[in-house]
Amino acid sequence: MRLLLCLPLLTACVADSAWRGVRQSLAGDAERARLEALAAEVTIHRDAYGVPHIEGPTDASVVFGLCYARAEDEFEVMEQSLFLTLGRNAEAAGEAGLVWDRVIHALDIPGLARQEYLRMPTEERALVDAAADGVNWYLATHPEVRPARLRHFEPWYFVAAEFAFQLHALGEATGDLAATEDGSNAWAIAGSRTTTGHAMLLANPHIPLGQVYEAHLHSDEGLHVSGMLAYGRGVLPVVGFNEHVAWTLTVNRPDTADVYAVRFDHPSDPDLYRHGAGWKRVRTRAVTVYVRLSEEALEEQTLTLRSTHHGPILHQDGALAYAVRVAGIERGDGVGQWYAMARARDLEEFQAAVGRLGLHFHNVVAADSGGRIWYVYNGAIPRRAAEFDWSLPVDGNDPATDWRGLHGLAQLPQVIDPECGYVQNCNSLPWTTSASAADPRAADFPPHLVGPDFDDPRVAMSHAVLGRSAPFTFEDWCGAAFDRTVHDPHGMLARLLSEASARTAEDPRLESALATLARWDRRLDLDAVAPTLFFLWLERVAGYSLTGEGLPIGVSTSNLLKVLDDLERRFRTWEVAWGELNRHQRPIDGAHSDQRGSWPCLGAHPWGGTTFCFLSRRPPGCNKRYGYHGNSYVAAVELRPEGPRARTILDFGQSRDPASPHFEDQAPLYASGEMKPAPFTRAAVRAAATTSYHPGEQP
Secondary structure, three states: OEEEEOOHHHHOOHHHOOHHHHOOOOOHHHHHHHHHHHHHOOEEEEEOOOOEEEEEOOHHHHHHHHHHHHHHHHHHHHHHHHHHHOOOOHHHHHHHHHHHHHHHHHOOHHHHHHHHHHHOOHHHHHHHHHHHHHHHHHHHHOOOOOOOOOOOOOHHHHHHHHHHHOHHHHHHHHOOOOOOOOOOEEEEEOHHHEOOOOOEEEEEOEEEOOOEEEEEEEEOOOOEEEEEEEOOOOOOOOEEEEOOEEEEEEOOOOOOEEEEEEEOOOOOOOOEEEEOOEEEEOEEEEEEEEEEOOOOEEEEEEEEEEEOOOOEEEEEEOOEEEEEEEOOOOOOOHHHHHHHHHHOOOHHHHHHHHOOOOOOEEEEEEEEOOOOEEEEEEEOOEOOOOOOOOOOOEEOOOHHHOOOOEOOHHHOOEEEOOOOOEEEEOOOOHHHOOOOOOOOOHHHOOOOOOOOOOOOHHHHHHHHHHOOOOOEOHHHHHHHOOOOEOOOOOOHHHHHHHHHHOOHHHOHHHHHHHHHHHHOOOEOOOOOOHHHHHHHHHHHHOOOOOOOOOOOOOHHHHHHHHHHHHHHHHHOOOOOOHHHHEEEOOOEOOEOOOOOOOEEOOOEOHHHOOOOEEEEEOOOOOOOEEEEEEEOOEEEEEEEOOEEEEEEEOOOOOOOOOOOOOOOOOHHHHHOOOOEEOOOOHHHHHHHEEEEEOOOOOO
């Protein structure tokens, strides 16, 4: 160990200094002149909501403009996102950060990212070169910005971010991934279900609020795509639309990683482990990391990492070690796949892009301008021997447990152009994708292929919305994205009314509360009290059941009484309107406040079978509830032969700066279930632009 004083040593990126020579970048004035010339070719048009529409001569040039514009709006988040993928978390978080760093280095993500960068095709490498240039140009032209860790960005950082994205699979294998509270809605309808004959898509990812960034790129070279990026990462939209195809994602949980129990039982060499009739030697390497001790001091530490042919050893107890293998981790291809998806000219080209398996998990739903629709349970899923229980650690000394490649796209559950004219996925099983016989059957696929996904009330809600007999207009489609109906597919309200009505003598308030619920039209209304009672009650009983079956006697009534007690304690009455309780507000420094402005929100928890997903909770020191998870980027897209028509909305706004006019300027629209136009053609962008500038200029 070695103690280092002076925190700026961190930002010098010592470990990367040799790597920078690979790019042979020009230094000083010559480098600045190169970036100035690149910036002069790129124009950023900002519309009334601050969304950047970036134009340039090449695909790489618009990625340069995107990363510059994004740094203007959320540089700190971009830096933090990239910093974590480099295995340097302990530099900021101290000893606690070593847990993450050890995983990153055990999987050798920095090394794999460097290798992937060198073997990327020229046009793909140009994208990450441009991404690094864009952020570096932002720092060069904004000397007042003080990066927390990274003073200079390297192209391979953006490749590493794609590798780190796949650690979701590792969490599934080791059981470390926390359960998500909600997922996403992905819908597509064929031209046969619309009044115009054009296919339409709804993109509705549900993630923590405030994590999405919207952008539109248009290059003379052919890249023309609009959509969302999230969590400060990425160089291209991961959900969005181009001139011909629109697509969206929902998280799925295929079995893409395994734990191998490997016994080191050689009689004389502790670094050898048996593999069949022979022996293999463990690979050992050392990695230097820096651990923050204080603002002024770092401690240099060496991590000794060991790997088998299966993958890195993450735990060892005596002679028994546990190694983890993550599908696809040896090859990134994330950047390449996003690029191919963004440039796809029809559904067939889009399917070929997804077939690269660079996106290692996620359901994919897509539609094209030919009126076609498609769903696939996507993943980089290993082909395994059927005789083993892959949900448990398997014998890593037995060659029969070695993987046999990956399942190809054609082997994955999917639905294309079903007779019913729609596909949907809500983080749900592939067997309920449509209302047609085209749905795949579980019996036709190996049990390890589809993970522990399940159908929750959103599936029934989706079928109810999409299965209507009348064809959709575009206005209908936009409205469906924020449908106010509480479908309650499992009859939870009926269960409450049935049980509690027989026990009104327990408390005189029950009769009045039940009457309020009985009169309810099952729609979300800001002035209504019934949604307040129903969703607060549902939240309490969800721990027992979300189907209404098996609830112990008295649970419904007792929990409704607790809801009434809590409301009276905080508001002096239980008759609190949904809009008074359920609020939308962007936190500042992580905190909400009843004393700051907020908006009444029509959204609710999807456990009730609602489209507008808005999970809220009561923060410390507040009486009202504020959203923290749910609808983030919402896009309704019509794929017309002459070009897409779209409306979109973010939960708050483009900027993370509370002083910016775009900090939460979209929040009022969002809270009321409305969307804004998303200009796509050059003429529409210029008409919508409120300011236009080159990177490096003042907007």
